[in-house]
Amino acid sequence: MDERVKTARLSIISNSSLTIMKLLVGIFTGSVSILSEAIHSTMDLIASTITFFSVRISSKPADKEHPYGHGKFEDVSGVLEAVLIFIASIFIIIEASKRLISGKELGSSVLGFSIMFLSAFINFFISRKLYKVAEKNDSMALRADALHLRTDVYSSLGVALGLFLIWITNLHFLDPLVAIFIAVFILKEALNLLKTAFEPLVDVKLSDSEISIITSTISKYSSGYCGFHKLRTRKSGDKRYVDLHLVFPGNMHMKNAHDICDNIENEMNKSLENTEVMIHLESCDNNCSNCGLSNKSKCRNR
The missing domain is CATH 3.30.70.1350 (Cation efflux protein, cytoplasmic domain)
Known part of the structure; x- marks a missing residue:
């Protein structure tokens, strides 16, 4: 099996596990930042699935209908993934703003902190693997998927820090504030990814x-x-x-x-x-x- 396909499959397995774990903990604790991370991981899971199929298709040799090969399927995948991240970021900002206004308190912040730290730890190694294979094979789809997981590392650490501060200070409004900050960060990364993935589709020259x-x-x-x-x-x-x-x-x-x-x-x-x-x-x-x-x-x- 193609190395890119194997790596994309690993990303799907990882994102599936983390999405379920974050969703359950987010519901139990009532943390909007953890739920926003669950939404983020759900988008990552969809993106990983798109990546998996795009690298399978792009690895096919040129044929009668695609005489230049199937490489642009990876570029299309990158654009779709960027759009998914963009949508998820907007949704997180809206939900966090509602929670900030309502002032609802959290359940166990210690449990949330532990899960977020574990998520960051796992995604760090998975994203590093994805980046390595992406650079080796010059794969836009895997590079985009790696970026998703890298932003997940930063956002999970941000949520963990926010929950830790809530545990110390008992200031529960920090939870939605952290979620909004993370969403803005992810939004910026999505725009950069969209630009990078879209350029090959309009035949921009090489660097x-x-x-x-x-x-x-x-x-x-x-x-x-x-x-x-x-x-x-x-x-x-x-x-x-x-x-x-x-x-x-x-x-x-x-x-x-x-x-x-x-x-x-x-x-x-x-x-x-x-x-x-x-x-x-x-x-x-x-x-x-x-x-x-x-x-x-x-x-x-x-």
């Missing part, structure tokens, strides 16, 4: 550092061509796509030009994993009809 690697790789073989232009890049899941026009002297043999293109493609795949390169060969036009290895600068990067 400046990746483009720098691409241009440096092309320049390694500059002694064999006159110049290049129309460089375009985009990303789909863990796949990077690069296409460009490479200009050669009009009298160069086709095989020699093709060999240079092969060398560039091979070198680029070593520098950037999962990169597909499409190079269009061009002959110098009338403006550089005398283009040769000695005056190739006349048409480079035009």
